[in-house]
Amino acid sequence: MKGWRPSPPLLLLLPAVIVLAAVVVVPLLLSLYSSFTPFRLTRPETFWVFIGARNYVAILTSRAFWVAFARTVVLLTVALNLEMVIGLGLALLVEKASRGQRVLRTIMMFPMMFSPILVGFQFKFMFNDNIGLVNNALQGLGLTDRAIPWLIDGNLAFIAILTAEIWSSTSVFAILILAGLLAMPREPVEAARVDGCTPWQTFRYVTWPFIMPFAFIAMTIRSLDVARAYDIVKIMTDGGPAGRTELVWTLVARTAYGDARMGMANAMAYFSILLSILFTVYFYRKLAAARTQIAAEW
Amino acid sequence: MDQNSLHRVGNKALGIVHGIGLFLAMLVICLPGIWIVLSSLRPTVEIMAKPPVWIPRDLSLDAYIAMFSGVGQGGIPVLDYFRNSLIVSVTSTVIAIVIGMAGGYAFARYRFRAKSAMFLGLMLTRTVPGIALSLPLFFVFARLGIIDTHFGLILVYVALNVPFTVWLIDGFFRQVPKDLAEAAQIDGCTRWQAFWQVEFPLAGPGIASAGIFAFLTSWNEFALASQLTRSINSKTLPVGLLDYTAEFTIDWRGMCALAVVMIIPALTLTFIVQKHLVGGLTSGAVKG
Numbered sequence: 001m002k003g004w005r006p007s008p009p010l011l012l013l014l015p016a017v018i019v020l021a022a023v024v025v026v027p028l029l030l031s032l033y034s035s036f037t038p039f040r041l042t043r044p045e046t047f048w049v050f051i052g053a054r055n056y057v058a059i060l061t062s063r064a065f066w067v068a069f070a071r072t073v074v075l076l077t078v079a080l081n082l083e084m085v086i087g088l089g090l091a092l093l094v095e096k097a098s099r100g101q102r103v104l105r106t107i108m109m110f111p112m113m114f115s116p117i118l119v120g121f122q123f124k125f126m127f128n129d130n131i132g133l134v135n136n137a138l139q140g141l142g143l144t145d146r147a148i149p150w151l152i153d154g155n156l157a158f159i160a161i162l163t164a165e166i167w168s169s170t171s172v173f174a175i176l177i178l179a180g181l182l183a184m185p186r187e188p189v190e191a192a193r194v195d196g197c198t199p200w201q202t203f204r205y206v207t208w209p210f211i212m213p214f215a216f217i218a219m220t221i222r223s224l225d226v227a228r229a230y231d232i233v234k235i236m237t238d239g240g241p242a243g244r245t246e247l248v249w250t251l252v253a254r255t256a257y258g259d260a261r262m263g264m265a266n267a268m269a270y271f272s273i274l275l276s277i278l279f280t281v282y283f284y285r286k287l288a289a290a291r292t293q294i295a296a297e298w
Numbered sequence: 299m300d301q302n303s304l305h306r307v308g309n310k311a312l313g314i315v316h317g318i319g320l321f322l323a324m325l326v327i328c329l330p331g332i333w334i335v336l337s338s339l340r341p342t343v344e345i346m347a348k349p350p351v352w353i354p355r356d357l358s359l360d361a362y363i364a365m366f367s368g369v370g371q372g373g374i375p376v377l378d379y380f381r382n383s384l385i386v387s388v389t390s391t392v393i394a395i396v397i398g399m400a401g402g403y404a405f406a407r408y409r410f411r412a413k414s415a416m417f418l419g420l421m422l423t424r425t426v427p428g429i430a431l432s433l434p435l436f437f438v439f440a441r442l443g444i445i446d447t448h449f450g451l452i453l454v455y456v457a458l459n460v461p462f463t464v465w466l467i468d469g470f471f472r473q474v475p476k477d478l479a480e481a482a483q484i485d486g487c488t489r490w491q492a493f494w495q496v497e498f499p500l501a502g503p504g505i506a507s508a509g510i511f512a513f514l515t516s517w518n519e520f521a522l523a524s525q526l527t528r529s530i531n532s533k534t535l536p537v538g539l540l541d542y543t544a545e546f547t548i549d550w551r552g553m554c555a556l557a558v559v560m561i562i563p564a565l566t567l568t569f570i571v572q573k574h575l576v577g578g579l580t581s582g583a584v585k586g
Contacts (some may be wrong), residue, residue, distance in 0.1 A: 012404035015397045016420065016460050023457035024423045027434035034434070041437075093320050106569060107324050110331060113564040115518030117536045118557050122330045125337070125550060133333055136350040167330065224462075227427030231520045231536075249429045249521075256433050257525065269430035276425040284418060 028273075031266040039263035046263075055267040068246040069271065075158070075247065076226055076279065079165045083222070084215060086166065087173025094174070095181045105178065111171045116228045120235030123164035127151055127236075154244030157237050161245060164232050173218045180214030181207070216287035223279040227272070248272040331561075338362070338554035345550055361555035376556060378530040379538035385448055386534060387516040390455035395509045397456070398463025403493070405464065406471035417465075424461040428521030436525050446528040454522055459512040466511065470504030471497065507571035514564055535560050 035055055039047045059065050094104045111119070126133040127150035138144050150160045184207065192202045230249035233239065239250035249272055256265030337345055339357040365376050404410075405417060435454065436445070444450035474497050482492040498505075520536040527533045535556070542553040 007408075007410060009404040009408035009410045012400040012408075013416070016401040016464060019397060019453075019457050019460055020420065020423045023435070023454055024426060024431065027431065027438055028426065030438065031430075031434035034437075090323055093316065093323060096316055097320060104320070104324065107327060109568060110327055113514070113561060113568045114331075115520065115536050115560065115564070117518070117520040117539060118560060119330075121539065121553060121557065122334055125554075126330060126333065131346055131350075131550070133329075140350065140352070167326075171327070224421065224424050226425075227429065227521070230427065230429050234520075249427055252433070253429050262433060262437065266433055269427070269433055272427050272430050273425070276427055277422055280422065280425045281418075284421070 031269065034263050035267035035270060037263045039261075039266075041260040041262055051263075055264050058264065059267055059271070064243065064246070065248075065251065065268065065271075068243075068248050068251045069275075071158075071245070072247045072249075072272075072275065075162065075165070075229065079162055079169070079229075080219065080222065082162075082166055083170045083173050084219070087170045087218070088177055088215070090170065090174040091177040091181055094178055105175070108171050108174050108178075111168050112175075114168060116168060116231035117235055119164050119168040120232035123160060123167070123232070124151065124236045127160045127163075151237055152241055154241070157241075157245045161229075161233055161236055164236065165229055168232070169222060172222055173215065176214045176218040176221075177211055180211035184210050213287060213290040216283055216290050219283040220280065220287050223276070223283050226276055226279055248275065334554045334557050334561075338551060338558050340551065342549075342551050361551045362559075365552060365555050365559075374538060374541040374552075374556075375530050376535075376538065376559065379533055379535045380559070382448065382527075382530075382532055383517060383534040386451045386455060386532070387513050389448075390452045390459060390516050391509050391513045393452070393456045394459035394463050394512045395467075395505065397460050398467050398508065398512075399505065401460070401464040402467030402469075402471055405468040407476070420461045420464055424458070428458075428519070432522050432525040435522070439526060445526055446532050448532055450526055451523060451532055451534070454526065455516040455519065458519070458522075459515055462515070463508045463512055466508035467501070467505055470501040470508070473504070474500045510567045510571045513567065517560075517564060 034047065036052060037047055037049050038051055038055075090108065094101065094108065097104055114122075127135075129135055129147045129149045129152065132150065134150065135147050138148065148156065150156050188206050188210075189202060192206045197205070227249055229247065230253070233245060233247055233250055234253070237245045239246040239254065248268065252265050252268045252272060255261050255268060336354060338361050339359070340354050341356065341358070341360070344351050344355065365374065401420070405413070431454075439445045439450050442450075444453075478496050478500070479489075479492040482496045483489060487495065517534075518536060519534075523534050523537050524540075527537055539553060539556055539560070542549045542556065
């Protein structure tokens with residue numbers, strides 16, 4: 001067609017689309033295909049054997065998988081909610097501070113700079129049953145006289161991982177909610193106070209609706225990256241002991257690289273992708289809803 | 299006591315409680331970092347001591363000296379890892395920023411069909427967990443022979459960073475009023491000139507901080523790097539950290555020292571950009 005030119009936005013978006021197609025979409029299609037084969041890295045010819053949905057059936061009937069899947073969902077739900085609440089508390093504390101806000105804000109960002117793998121390692125160190133800071137402190141204070149096996153007992157290890165996860169990600173919430181608090185107009189709060197609202201009512205009906213979109217931005221950003229918990233768990237327990245802290249991601253890694261069963265691992269990986277997408281879309285829609293609400297009210 | 303002074307006492311008590319709460323929160327945030335720095339300076343005997351030694355008795359830089367003195371003397375090839383990390387992170391950041399600028403500009407300045415679906419689609423590519431993505435990439439890269447090369451890792455990190463840089467840069471371009479570029483065009487600039495001479499300088503700080511965010515993502519990434527790198531040709535620092543773990547023992551002191559080396563560039567960069575970063579992420583929230 002002569003004289004036809006692609007529209008500018010299309011042209012501008014083209015590089016992004018090409019890169020993402022080449023590095024993300026095409027490989028994912030490939031892995032979708034291989035999830036229908038018994039592909040093993042050690043036996044390349046198995047790549048061409050088609051076995052239908054047998055991998056998926058095997059996964060769906062596997063208890064170990066469902067346990068890991070449920071544990072992942074529980075971990076994410078508990079972690080995201082606690083991060084949100086603690087982040088809100090932290091933001092309110094810092095906003096109330098009359099002096100040194102800049103310094104406080106900078107300190108608050110501190111955990112964001114830590115690579116997840118570093119977070120995992122440092123908490124592995126601190127929760128070490130023999131030389132860890134936590135046990136040393138507990139024993140030093142006389143709260144317990146034996147070493148608590150933080151990373152060896154399944155439930156305690158879950159708590160330790162949760163702590164690491166919350167430590168590393170709460171600051172995302174705190175910082176964005178603080179940004180919301182600082183951007184909030186003063187008049188509605190003062191008007192509410194003049195009209196006789198209690199501090200709680202002021203917070204619940206004036207402040208909270210305003211900072212909600214900021215909280216959802218934080219949620220969306222976080223849910224884009226939920227799988228970074230893999231790095232933390234990989235270092236702290238690597239799914240162990242005996243699979244008691246196994247998450248979907250560590251299970252995928254073990255099946256793929258430990259057992260070299262790529263086909264099976266790809267099928268599992270699709271469940272983990274689905275999980276991430278569900279979390280993201282859910283928060284993205286909440287974010288959109290909160291934005292329109294704000295636009296209507298203010 | 300009359301009501302006024304009662305109120306004053308109450309306020310003062312509240313202030314003290316607030317101060318204590320703030321102090322405790324900050325302590326919890328800082329403690330792990332302080333503990334790592336401290337441990338990197340203490341001899342292994344003191345770290346392992348039972349009962350614990352709370353007040354460090356002799357601090358030294360031995361761990362750092364050992365680390366940089368090369369493979370033979372109980373160190374790891376940390377300089378190679380550092381170089382790899384730097385090459386991969388910087389290159390992928392620059393490319394991601396260029397691509398992100400084009401994409402962000404398109405989202406901020408044009409209306410086109412399926413715009414929000416497109417945006418969500420870009421974001422969703424970011425949600426794919428690194429470990430899930432590493433499986434097909436490992437296979438493809440092995441076929442192409444680019445496992446354990448800088449090129450392979452750079453390619454992956456560009457793709458990893460593009461969605462987020464598009465989001466951030468979109469936000470920053472939205473903050474630049476449209477009228478400015480239009481005025482420049484009326485005065486005889488082409489759209490291209492208007493972009494480089496008016497809009498780009500104004501969005502500049504924001505773009506820089508998006509770049510640093512991308513840099514940090516690449517600098518800290520582990521799940522993909524651990525599968526796509528094999529040797530000192532391309533191993534990055536996060537992967538190198540595992541060199542300190544043997545089958546049953548961990549060299550805590552050495553690991554702490556490497557952790558400090560890893561965290562210092564990240565720390566410096568984040569301090570520089572913190573203000574703009576928050577602005578970019580939230581710019582869409584209030585103004586729509």
